[in-house]
Amino acid sequence: MKIIKSKGPEIFDIELEKALLAKNRSLAKANKKRFDRSKILAIDIMGSIGSGKTTLIKAILKKLGIGKKVAVIAGDLTTSIDAERIEVEGAHVVQVNTGKECHLDANLIHQAIDRLKLDGVKLLFIENVGNLICPGEFPLGAHKRLVVTSVTEGPYMIVKHPYIFREADVIVLNKIDLAKAMKVNPSQLQKDAKKINPNAPFIRINALSGIGIPKVINALGLKT
Numbered sequence: 001m002k003i004i005k006s007k008g009p010e011i012f013d014i015e016l017e018k019a020l021l022a023k024n025r026s027l028a029k030a031n032k033k034r035f036d037r038s039k040i041l042a043i044d045i046m047g048s049i050g051s052g053k054t055t056l057i058k059a060i061l062k063k064l065g066i067g068k069k070v071a072v073i074a075g076d077l078t079t080s081i082d083a084e085r086i087e088v089e090g091a092h093v094v095q096v097n098t099g100k101e102c103h104l105d106a107n108l109i110h111q112a113i114d115r116l117k118l119d120g121v122k123l124l125f126i127e128n129v130g131n132l133i134c135p136g137e138f139p140l141g142a143h144k145r146l147v148v149t150s151v152t153e154g155p156y157m158i159v160k161h162p163y164i165f166r167e168a169d170v171i172v173l174n175k176i177d178l179a180k181a182m183k184v185n186p187s188q189l190q191k192d193a194k195k196i197n198p199n200a201p202f203i204r205i206n207a208l209s210g211i212g213i214p215k216v217i218n219a220l221g222l223k224t
């Protein structure tokens, strides 16, 4: 733990146990090798509770229309609601309940892979547990990490969570239909994101209506 002295209030900077993170990273590498062996593209979907992770996965599946060739691992504290919502799109879904854990980790994914019927599966979505803090530090072995944020989370969501947005390969701003009502300026959020992570495409979407979904599909390197 570092204590940062500044002119304002005292700031405590707590680092997670290094060994724990290193172990997770090495398991993540093993997961990635496993995906590569099976020629599966794995995508980790992160974001706050209610940002639209499940709705986005459903919208992508609808647009791609490749049903059973897609598998989804749905992380949730205690329920299987999202797994059931995604299953109706025809994907094979495995639910991972994390109890009190605020993120999935590479070991949980390793166990979930064993439960997945991977024959013929080309694409795997992993819906991470909903928050913008813990999942960033725990790569799962996915080839791409996407962060969904939404205008209903207010104007400071990106500046307050630089670590997870830095981790992202693709950043998605959802619920643009509600931007005016929320008095949130999508261009400002885009500027905030570009400052933290200039390389990640920033895509504005409405996951319910489908606006922007083709751009997300393109940014993830998926084919329609």
Ligand SMILES: Nc1nc2c(ncn2[C@@H]2O[C@H](COP(=O)(O)OP(=O)(O)O)[C@@H](O)[C@H]2O)c(=O)[nH]1
Binding pocket: 047, 048, 049, 050, 051, 052, 053, 054, 055, 056, 082, 130, 174, 175, 176, 177, 178, 205, 206, 207, 208, 209
């Ligand atoms: N207005 C609007 N609502 C959305 C949009 N995307 C998702 N929602 C709604 O937001 C709520 C949370 O979405 P969900 O996908 O369950 O979020 P998750 O917790 O991140 O998986 C649901 O009621 C969705 O219907 C959007 O683009 N616009």
Ligand SMILES: [Mg+2]
Binding pocket: 053, 054, 055, 082, 127
């Ligand atoms: Mg969800």
